[in-house]
Amino acid sequence: MKKALIAIILTVVLLTACRNTGGNHTMPHDGMSGMVKEADPKQAGEVQAQFMLSNEKPAPNQDITIMIDIQQKNGNPIEKFDVEHEKQMHLIVVSQDLSFFNHIHPNYKGKGQFTVTTQFPTAGQYEVIADFAPNGIGAMNKSQWFTVQGNTPTPKPIVPDATLPKVVDGKAVTLSFDHLMANMELNLNFNIKDAETKKPVTDLQPYLGAVGHVVILSEDGGNYLHVHPTEGKAVGPDAKFMAAFPHSGVFKIWGQFQEKGKVFTVPFVVKVP
Ligand SMILES: [Cu+2]
Structure with a gap:
């Protein structure tokens, strides 16, 4: 009886999650x-x-x-x-x-x-x-x-990036969004080129079972967002993910990708209107 009830609750939660655009959730x-x-946040609270x-x-x-x-x-x-x-x-x-x-x-x-x-x-x-x-x-x-312990170095300001590619480990990475808004699922696209030749990178290797791994944190560290790859098997130059920012404000995003056996991490700072 209890199991059946849990299954029903889970179904309701999943259905609600699919319609709810207000939080970090999974479809x-x-x-x-x-x-x-x-x-479910209540279960997570337990x-x-x-x-x-x-x-x-x-x-x-x-x-x-x-x-x-x-x-x-x-x-x-x-x-x-x-x-x-x-x-x-x-x-x-x-x-x-x-x-x-x-x-x-x-x-x-x-x-x-x-x-x-x-x-x-x-x-x-x-x-x-x-x-x-x-x-x-x-x-x-x-x-x-x-x-x-010790003397804390002067904090570096967390400043939103201009829309220029970020160059890390010889890759030029551009991050774009379909619509940058709070409380709405959105698509993130990382476009990866060779920084020198400007040629698209097309030999990304799976990293942690997907095209890459993305972490998003609010600037105060208070919100950690779940980010899901939408095309798990891609090899570049585009790596697509989905997330929902829970509020407007400044967020830092780290994209992690692997090429030729080496993981590179690309940080971005965005201001969500
Ligand atoms: Cu991990």
């Missing part, structure tokens, strides 16, 4: 059947993540192990996680000014515990965001801020 797209649906560092007072450029315990509100561990983009957990680490970005993959130790060893490059505040999907609940993210 089944063609060819993306392996995608994990997003958790899950908690406890973040711990191996050193309570971490210093810059020091190996630090981050432990993340995923639990029910009552403290019981959550044991099973769905694989999303080839991993059971994605961990994003950003500095407060979003100038530092790191995307790493903790190992699952069982009983809801994930661990990963990393370094923070400077003193200051860092946000650590875990993106995961408890089996049967759906994709969600939980975050925590940490202070790295």
Whole structure:
């Protein structure tokens, strides 16, 4: 009886999600059947993540192990996680000014515990965001801020980019939107050319099971957006994704792509009207 009820609730949630343009949500797209649906916010609220560092007072450029315990509100561990983009957990680490970005993959130790060893490059505040999907609940993210000891470097301003291509690792990447608006699903297109020859790049390799991986954060780090590839098997020069900005304001976007076995990360700052 309870199972049937849950199935009905899930169906209602999915139907609502498809009509609702106000939030970060998932719609089944063609060819993306392996995608994990997003958790209902209420169910996500029943899950908690406890973040711990191996050193309570971490210093810059020091190996630090981050432990993340995923639990029910009552403290019981959550044991099973769905694989999303080839991993059971994605961990994003950003500095407060979003100038530092790191995307790493903790190992699952069982009983809801994930661990990963990393370094923070400077003193200051860092946000650590875990993106995961408890089996049967759906994709969600939980975050925590940490202070790295020492003198914090002057924050770099987060300034929206002009519509020029960004050059990273010999690639010239242009980001465009079909309509840049808040509270509405929109398409993002990354067009990738060789920076020197201006020739379109057509040999992108799958990265985490798709044409690329995109992370979007609001400038204060408060909103982490789910972004879904719309053409999973593309090889370039265009890489297309779908997202919905939850409010207007400044957001930073990192696109990650792989070519010739090497991942390159392209950051953009946009102002959503
Ligand atoms: Cu990841």
